[in-house]
Amino acid sequence: MRIIQGCSAIDLKKMLQGIKVDPCGINIMQPKASFYLVKLSSLACIAANILKQEMLSLGGDAAVARDTISAKIKTTDCLLMANLAQLKRLNQKLKHQPFGLNKIAKDLALALENYRKDRFILDLGKHKLSLSLRTHIMGIVNITTDSFSGDGLYSIVKNPCQPARQKEAILKSILEYAQKLAKDGADIIDIGGESSRPGAKQISCKEELARVIPAIRKLVKNIRLPISIDTYKPEVAEQALDNGAVIINDITGLKNKKMLKVAVKYNAAVIVMHMQGTPRTMQTKPYYVSLIDDIIDFLSSAVSRALEAGINRDKIIIDPGIGFGKTLEHNLEILKRLSDFKILGLPVLVGASRKSFIGKILGTQPKDRLFGTISSCILASINGANILRVHDVREVRDALRLSDRILKQ
DSSP states (O other): OOOOOSOOHHHHHHHHHHTTOOHHHHHHHGGGGOEEEEEEEEEEHHHHHHHHHHHHHTTOEEEOOTTTTTTOSSEEEEEEEEEHHHHHHHHHHHTTOTTTHHHHHHHHHHHHHHHHOOOOEEEETTEEEETTTSOEEEEEEEOOSOOTTSOOOOOOOOOTTSHHHHHHHHHHHHHHHHHHHHHHTOSEEEEESSOOSTTOOOOOHHHHHHHHHHHHHHHHHHOOSOEEEEOSOHHHHHHHHHTTOOEEEETTOSOSHHHHHHHHHHTOEEEEEOOSSOTTTTTSSOOOSSHHHHHHHHHHHHHHHHHHHTOOGGGEEEEOOTTSSOOHHHHHHHHHTGGGGGGGOSOBEEOOTTOHHHHHHHTOOGGGOHHHHHHHHHHHHHTTOSEEEESOHHHHHHHHHHHHHHHOO
């Protein structure tokens, strides 16, 4: 006898096949073994009471506030507890119910479809990345002077008599660095010209263009990997895409309408990130009513704007924004509950590499956070991350090769 906990759908199917269950029986049994908790917010008490009774009749349950049945309160949150088969039957019942329950049926069906989606093909023009086969890696190229991680590749020209020679030397070092990331196993190269560390000062659009555009031109000619531009400025994104970049990595979550127009114009992929505040203010007492719900609401709105603007769904990636307006506890909760973001039905990118929450736990400086980075990356991958944005590509790639072999064989 043995008790099996946390069994994946693939492992369950293998066990049923091992018992030699009829294929039709396997299709019937699998949904019964997939258990879900579904949270609904601010339901009218009459709807919540009906939902509770329907769940009980199906063998599941629904948790509501204690005063729901007496209607001493107007609304209540509700937590459904059921397997997939029960939720599907519930959905059929709710379709014909009043009090807004028919809308809940539609929302529930979409939520389950999104949450169970595990096959993503990221369309990057001539590059197509199958994100379901393994966890992909985005290698970081910081063309800055003040990167928090100490890996900035941009040097200020100190000798006015030899600026051209120094600029060429900088470009050479950037290319060599990016080539090393590619050799180490990066799937995407992410180039940024402005630091977004806490308290970072803004630089002009002209300065950012001078840093990133020559580098992008150089990399596109010499590296056969998709290039991402890490910027929130539409002018920088447009010139980057015009010179060969195919992804916009926007820390402001596409708030600027001009950025949406640029993405549509070039048919670019977009990374929609959550950030509370700005890099200069984001770590000043960040606060959330409900951390995960607040981030999901933000990302959902941003994705809707992108879709309405004309960006294809297979070109959108979401990023919960580790370290961007988050406390240590916030970052840990995001990593622990990363699978919650699957409800949006989109690939998830996580950037935990060398972040300060690792340093606070381990008492280390950015360049000494390799083991903490690897640990965070593996946990993120297990909990649903499709892409990891990292500095130490080879080390993270080696760790992922093992974890992916175990989890995604």
